[in-house]
Amino acid sequence: MAFFLQNLVNALQWGSFYALIALGYSMVYSILMLFNFAHGDIFMVGAYIGFGVATGLLVIASQWAIALPGWLTLVLTILLSMFLTSFLGMFVERVGYRPLRDAPRASAAITGLMIGIILETIILWGMGTQRVGFPSLIETVTFNVGGVYITNKKIMIVAVSLAFMLALHLFITKSRWGMAMRAMAFDFVVVPLMGVSINRIAAMTFAIGSSLAALAGILFGVAYPVLDPYMGIVFGWKAFVAAILGGRGSIMGATLAGFLLGFIEIFVAMIFPSTLRDLIAYSIVLLILVFRPYGFFGEPYSAKLRL
Amino acid sequence: MEATSSELSAPENGVINKIRVFFSRIPVLGWLCGALAAVLLEQVVGRQLALSIGLPKIPALFGFTIILKYPVLIPSAFLYVFIIYLLPVIVVARFCLTPANWLAGKLMNISMQGSVLIHLVLLYAVLQIWAEVSDYRDITLKFTLIAIMVTVSLNVINGYMGEFSCSHPGFMALGAYTTSVFTVSLFVNDSQFGQALLPSYMGPFFFPLGLILGGCVASLGALLVAIPSFRTRGDYLAIISLAFMFIVKSLIENLEFVGGPRGLSSQPNWANLPTVFAWTVICIWIINNFVRSIIGKALNAVRDDETAANAMTIDTRRTKMTAFMFAAFWAGVAGGLFAHVLRYVNPSTFGIQKLAEVLAMVYFGGLNSVYGSILGAVSLSMLSEALRPLELFKWIVIPLMLILVMIYRPTGLIAFKEFDVKKLIRPKPNPGDEV
Numbered sequence: 247m248a249f250f251l252q253n254l255v256n257a258l259q260w261g262s263f264y265a266l267i268a269l270g271y272s273m274v275y276s277i278l279m280l281f282n283f284a285h286g287d288i289f290m291v292g293a294y295i296g297f298g299v300a301t302g303l304l305v306i307a308s309q310w311a312i313a314l315p316g317w318l319t320l321v322l323t324i325l326l327s328m329f330l331t332s333f334l335g336m337f338v339e340r341v342g343y344r345p346l347r348d349a350p351r352a353s354a355a356i357t358g359l360m361i362g363i364i365l366e367t368i369i370l371w372g373m374g375t376q377r378v379g380f381p382s383l384i385e386t387v388t389f390n391v392g393g394v395y396i397t398n399k400k401i402m403i404v405a406v407s408l409a410f411m412l413a414l415h416l417f418i419t420k421s422r423w424g425m426a427m428r429a430m431a432f433d434f435v436v437v438p439l440m441g442v443s444i445n446r447i448a449a450m451t452f453a454i455g456s457s458l459a460a461l462a463g464i465l466f467g468v469a470y471p472v473l474d475p476y477m478g479i480v481f482g483w484k485a486f487v488a489a490i491l492g493g494r495g496s497i498m499g500a501t502l503a504g505f506l507l508g509f510i511e512i513f514v515a516m517i518f519p520s521t522l523r524d525l526i527a528y529s530i531v532l533l534i535l536v537f538r539p540y541g542f543f544g545e546p547y548s549a550k551l552r553l
Numbered sequence: 554m555e556a557t558s559s560e561l562s563a564p565e566n567g568v569i570n571k572i573r574v575f576f577s578r579i580p581v582l583g584w585l586c587g588a589l590a591a592v593l594l595e596q597v598v599g600r601q602l603a604l605s606i607g608l609p610k611i612p613a614l615f616g617f618t619i620i621l622k623y624p625v626l627i628p629s630a631f632l633y634v635f636i637i638y639l640l641p642v643i644v645v646a647r648f649c650l651t652p653a654n655w656l657a658g659k660l661m662n663i664s665m666q667g668s669v670l671i672h673l674v675l676l677y678a679v680l681q682i683w684a685e686v687s688d689y690r691d692i693t694l695k696f697t698l699i700a701i702m703v704t705v706s707l708n709v710i711n712g713y714m715g716e717f718s719c720s721h722p723g724f725m726a727l728g729a730y731t732t733s734v735f736t737v738s739l740f741v742n743d744s745q746f747g748q749a750l751l752p753s754y755m756g757p758f759f760f761p762l763g764l765i766l767g768g769c770v771a772s773l774g775a776l777l778v779a780i781p782s783f784r785t786r787g788d789y790l791a792i793i794s795l796a797f798m799f800i801v802k803s804l805i806e807n808l809e810f811v812g813g814p815r816g817l818s819s820q821p822n823w824a825n826l827p828t829v830f831a832w833t834v835i836c837i838w839i840i841n842n843f844v845r846s847i848i849g850k851a852l853n854a855v856r857d858d859e860t861a862a863n864a865m866t867i868d869t870r871r872t873k874m875t876a877f878m879f880a881a882f883w884a885g886v887a888g889g890l891f892a893h894v895l896r897y898v899n900p901s902t903f904g905i906q907k908l909a910e911v912l913a914m915v916y917f918g919g920l921n922s923v924y925g926s927i928l929g930a931v932s933l934s935m936l937s938e939a940l941r942p943l944e945l946f947k948w949i950v951i952p953l954m955l956i957l958v959m960i961y962r963p964t965g966l967i968a969f970k971e972f973d974v975k976k977l978i979r980p981k982p983n984p985g986d987e988v
Contacts, residue, residue, distance in 0.1 A: 281788065342956060349963030352717050356916045357959045359909050360952035367948040479905055483795065490792040525803035528796040532781075535793055539785035 248393035253516050254509075259400045259469060261508025262407035265501045266462035267485035269414065270455025272492065272500035276431035277444075277451045280351045281489070283358030284338050285459060286482010287365040291334060292460025293380075293473050294369055296327040300381050300464075316384040323383070324406075324464050328457035335456025336449045343452075344445065362478070369475040377474040380467030403465045410461060411501055414454070418497065427451065487531055493541030503542060507531075578981045579646045583653035585675040587642035592682040595637050599686065606632055613689050617939035657980040665975065672978050677830055684826055691826060695894045697934045698833040699887050704914040704930040705840050705923055706883035711912075712920035712968075713844050714876050715856030716786060720778050720794035721884050721911050723801035726903035727774045728767035728885025729892035730805060733817050735763035736893070743819045745812060753821070760823045764832070764889040771885025772878035774801065779877035783870050786859070798908065805900040816899030817892075824893035832890060836883050841923050841972050843879060852876055853921070913955055919965030923972035929965065 267289050274282045282288075300323040307314040342357040387398040418424035429437045430447050438444045466481075467473060488507045492499025507527070514526045535541070599611045606629040612619050615638070616630035646653075660668035684691040703721060710718040738746035740756040751759070774797070781793045806814045843849055851872045854862035863869050892898040910933070918929020933951070940947040958966065 275788075345960045346963060349959070350920075352711065352920075353916060353959045353963040355717065356912060357956050359912065360955045360959075363909065363952045364949050367945055367952075371945050483905065487792055487796065490788060521807055522803070524799055525807060528799045528803065532777075532793060532796045532800065535785070535789055535796075536781050539781070539789055541789070 249516075251392075251394045253512050255394065255396055255400055257509040257512035258404050258505070259508075260512055261505035262404050263462050263466055263481065263504075264485050264488050264507050265411065265504025266407055266458050266465075267481060268488040268492065268500040268504040269411070269497060270459050271486055271489035272497055273427075273451050273455050274448075275489065276497075277427065277434065277448055278343065278347070279434070280343070280354045281358070281486065282338070282343070282452070282455070283355055283482075283486075284342065284361040284365065285358075285455065286478035286480075286485065287362035288331065288334060288338065288456045288478070289459040289463050289481055289485075290473075290475060290478030291365050291369060291463075292327060292331040292456065293463030293467050293477070294373065294378075295330050295334075295460060296323055296464035296467055297378060297380055297473055299323045299326045299330070300383060304381060320383045320468070324461060327460045327464055331460035331463075332453035332457040335452035335454075335459075338456075339449055339452040344448070362482070366475050366478070373475065377472045380471035380473060382471060383468070399468055403469055406461070406465065410458065414458070415497070417454075423447075423450065487528075491531060491534060491541050493543035496541070496543035499541060499543035575647075578654070579650055580653050580657045580981045581672060581978050582657045582675070583646045583649045584642070585672065585679060586649045586653060587644075587646035588679045589675060589682070590645040591638045591641040592679055594641050595686065596682055599637060602636065603633060608633060611686055613687055614693070614935065614939045618942055621940070621942040654980040657978060661975075661979060668978055669974060673834060677827070680830065681826060692894065693935070693938050695824065695826060695829045696891075697931055698829045699891050699894065700911075700914060700930040700934045701927050702833055702836045702887035702890070703884055703911055704918065704926040705837060706880040706887070707911055707915050708918075708920065708923070708926045709840060709844060709852070709876055709880040711915055712922065712926075713849060713852040713856065714873065716782065717788070717791040718778065718794045718877075718880075719791055719908055719912075720775070720797045720881075722903040722907040723794075723798035724771040724774060724881040724884035725888030725891065725907070726801050726805060726898075726900065727771040727881075728764075728888030729898045729903070730767075730811055730817065730888075731770040731885070732763045732767035732889030733820050733892045733898055734811060735766055736760065736821055736823070737817065737819060740821055741819055745810070745817065745819075756821055757823050760828070760893075764886045767889035768882035768885035771881040771888070775877040775881030776874070779874045782873050782877070798903070802900050802903055814900060816897055818897040820893045820896045820898075822893070822896060824890050829890055829894065832886060836886065837923060837927070837972075840879075840883065841974075844923070845971065848872060848875055913951075916965050917955055917958055919968035919970070922965075922967050922970040924970050925965050925967040928967055 267285065270285050270288070271281055274280070274285075300319065303314065303319050303322055306312075307319070338361055342361045343354055346354045346357060384399065384402070389396045389398070418427060426437075426442045426447055427450070429440075430442060430444065434444060462481075466477075484507060485504065488503040489500045490503075491507065492501070492503035510527050510530055511523055515523045518526060595611065603609075603611050608619060608626060608629050612630055612633055616634050619630045620627050657668070660671060680694060684694045703725065707718070707721045710716050734746075736756065736759075737743060739750050739759065740753050742749050778790075778794050778797050782790050785793075805811060811817050844852070851862065851867045854865065854867055855869050855872055859869055862872075888903075914929040914933050915926060916929075917933060918927070919925025936951060936954075937947065940950060943950060962968075
């Protein structure tokens with residue numbers, strides 16, 4: 247039982263990374279009806295920006311001899327990096343997606359893939375091929391709850407992710423901007439005629455999605471303090487799978503499917519040899535999609551979709 | 554590509570137009586003769602010329618590598634390309650103009666098949682002589698031909714049927730491993746599969762069989778993607794095919810008898826240039842006939858509107874299944890050839906990287922067009938070899954170029970164009986006579 251609970255904690259942490267990234271895919275999808283294939287690499291760049299900000303903050307603190315507590319550095323890192331990465335998201339939208347809004351959707355997928363490759367190359371060029379270690383900002387404290395070892399980092403990661411997801415939910419359901427987003431997701435042809443600017447909404451969606459990806463990147467850096475330029479590929483595609491599994495364009499679905507994918511992966515690795523993890527996880531995904539072809543919360547294929 | 558310009562000849566004056574009209578009258582036969590002259594010239598005087606104008610050796614890929622690596626040698630490289638390639642091609646094509654047109658017309662009248670065969674033999678001769686200069690050219694050419702096969706077959710699904718399929722690397726992997734297991738276990742003494750079962754001189758005869766076997770296994774795998782595609786399409790199908798790709802890769806990584814993540818090596822060296830060339834030609838020929846047949850038109854109907862196609866008595870399920878299995882077959886054959894050119898396969902070859910590469914070739918070249926796929930595959934594989942000296946920046950230059958193409962021509966460079974062999978090889982009369 248303790249073994250099971252231990253893995254449950256790990257799965258929650260692993261799933262929150264997927265869920266945070268999948269949210270970005272799903273939000274962009276609900277507005278523009280296309281997937282931002284550069285999102286995985288935005289997650290990677292976000293982690294690197296977090297690394298840069300954290301290192302910078304530590305250097306400034308030591309230069310000016312300010313006793314900056316670790317948690318404050320982390321909070322500042324998270325907020326600053328989310329802010330900076332949101333600009334990257336808006337830039338990607340402006341360069342790669344806005345010119346292609348009326349083009350076939352597959353073309354936008356190609357630009358997304360290519361922007362992803364460019365981002366990887368830039369990071370590879372700037373940071374070198376060796377992996378960099380994320381500075382450890384808070385000290386690990388391990389609690390033993392009935393045989394289950396829980397670190398404060400894990401609690402922090404799951405709590406922060408859930409808090410941001412809740413904030414996103416409130417933003418979308420309660421604020422005027424969120425209402426505009428929902429309207430745009432409902433119909434992106436008529437709503438712009440009502441005076442809502444699709445460009446601004448799309449840019450905002452990319453900004454929010456990218457900042458959540460940056461959050462995931464930093465939290466990943468806190469949990470596994472090794473960053474490499476290709477980490478976005480694995481995470482990006484798996485989160486993409488989660489976004490589809492949840493039902494495209496469904497925020498709730500993306501969150502749940504992100505956690506579900508985390509659970510599947512951790513528990514498959516728990517029961518079977520870990521080399522079989524991808525095989526079984528993707529087979530389960532395939533089976534789910536065969537029986538629920540539109541994901542958990544998705545709607546059937548509609549004429550609204552362009553090729 | 555030169556063949557298309559004859560349609561554009563407008564009665565205008567000006568130097569550029571004159572040049573265009575002049576070139577538009579040269580038939581493909583003339584260009585091939587010119588290219589043959591150029592490669593023969595390179596064979597004979599290439600080395601002396603290269604050394605005498607200060608190049609270390611014959612430029613492997615039209616001087617790109619040298620230009621990027623040693624900027625001092627740019628004039629020499631240009632001179633070399635001009636003297637060896639440009640000049641002979643233009644001069645010979647110009648002087649062959651009348652006889653080539655006459656010959657092309659005669660051949661067309663005698664026998665269409667014979668004419669095509671002669672063109673292919675000429676093309677093969679050009680490629681063979683060009684590739685003989687160095688092993689590097691040989692292997693680049695082989696990979697380019699294989700890329701053409703993969704791209705054309707993916708275009709059947711992504712272009713003609715309009716699905717976004719991500720499973721092609723998976724099909725390639727299935728074909729590559731099946732063919733490799735077939736050849737290695739039957740004809741090679743190696744540690745993985747033990748003694749050879751058949752004498753190795755029989756190998757080259759069995760090789761096509763192995764490739765077809767690989768293609769068949771790939772098409773069986775395609776059923777796994779095709780059957781879910783009855784109920785869903787678009788993004789869900791993209792995910793299903795992506796999951797399929799990961800499953801294949803992960804499965805091979807876990808199969809110890811084919812080497813697992815270490816890969817499988819010691820494939821016999823049977824995929825020489827003639828074999829690869831022949832398979833590529835057969836592949837293009839069959840796929841081109843397929844997409845121009847009734848089933849090919851049904852694919853377009855399914856892409857444009859599935860419900861309407863169904864109402865028009867098209868069996869959409871059968872159409873989708875045929876297209877997937879057919880495309881997967883050729884991807885499998887291409888994978889088998891790939892394994893035997895490289896003489897080593899590894900599951901991580903067939904991952905996201907390969908997928909991005911193949912998709913880029915299809916969408917760069919142009920959807921719904923065999924021409925486009927050939928252009929996309931050739932230009933991207935040549936470019937990625939030619940820009941090798943840029944090292945890391947290659948991966949900024951090529952994606953940027955693709956983004957620009959996507960922005961300005963969202964369906965690719967040559968999209969929705971029929972590959973008509975008859976039109977391609979016909980003689981080009983005077984523009985005045987044509988009207």
